[in-house]
Amino acid sequence: MAAAAPPPPPTPAPEPSMNLLEPTRLDLPIFSRVRLATAEDVPHIHKMIHQMAVFEKLTHLFSATESSLTTTLFNSPPFTSFTVFLLEVSPNPFTTATAAAFPPIERVIHLDLPLVDPERETFFSDKANDITVAGFVLFFPNYSTFLAKPGFYVEDLFVRDCYRRKGFGKMLLSAVAKQAVKMGYGRVEWVVLDWNVNAINFYEEMGAKIHDEWRICRLTGRTIL
């Protein structure tokens, strides 16, 4: 049951199946939800951004602090500017309420192997209810002049290591897409590294089009003027 817990709780060993074509499997549900993040979530968001920098070997570019995140995020109503959706998981169904501006999207996934989260304690968002932060997506409105419509741009999509390859990335990205549709927006856009074939395949399977012909230009620091 405690899919996100280290060490996994004692689970009764399944009876060995006599049917070799269809062996008995464990059924370990993980209750997951996507909810709107608030300023209280900054410590967890900060840790995940750092993990993302480590993963991308870009820690030399990482200068965010909890304080600078708090100053720059959550200053506007959700969806009008920089917005964060948090992915939470729990071995138990969710009972606690969250921000009214966005009814959380819930899903139960079923694992056949116990999931060990070595950083469970660090990422508890609600210890009493055994709720752990497992990922986030940060997005904000962009604009298409041809459509005269806003869209959403996804700056970061991150799922913590032990929760990957379970559909959570898609759940986060879909949550943004659903919100875009709800608001009558025309597009959801993001960027991917050209060598990241796995990610490109994943996005294409979701129905995204990769626009090969565009290049990002950036003025930064001393070159900005």
Added chain:
Amino acid sequence: MAAAAPPPPPTPAPEPSMNLLEPTRLDLPIFSRVRLATAEDVPHIHKMIHQMAVFEKLTHLFSATESSLTTTLFNSPPFTSFTVFLLEVSPNPFTTATAAAFPPIERVIHLDLPLVDPERETFFSDKANDITVAGFVLFFPNYSTFLAKPGFYVEDLFVRDCYRRKGFGKMLLSAVAKQAVKMGYGRVEWVVLDWNVNAINFYEEMGAKIHDEWRICRLTGRTIL
């Protein structure tokens, strides 16, 4: 003087110079300024977006109307969301005031050939003062989680045909960069088509870095869910 006027006003023919190394040149000043656009500028902005679609051979993607632009732009204080800077030109110095939120950036350029604007009448923003709209830039805040800082993303940069190759594109982009610095923002970003070598050279000369390794992904229309 009327650099933006068709037909050019009678200009006294310069005396032929006897100094062949340094021939006498005309000096035709164009007074130009970058100012914050308002809802009243929508008809001109709409026409320029259409011209951009024609230039890019993308009119099949163009569905913006004056009404849809009015509904989606100018709903927030400048710089907090979608923001438009307008480029205006005049044969005379500017005397009229504009929005207090952004003191206009002015510049005088000097031409040695008269400039004929075949659409001058269509693009008058202030006929009494002979002020014509010559271009625009649309931008909005984006966010870097590594820096925990907003930046600006430039969606469109457009200078009307007869005003190109005179430094106005740079003037518009610099205005955005200056505003970014003023607000303590970390970056200005935009995209360019990979085959548009002239544009890429222009941006690199301005100090921009082209990030070759990123690709744009887009979910749109029916694929968005």
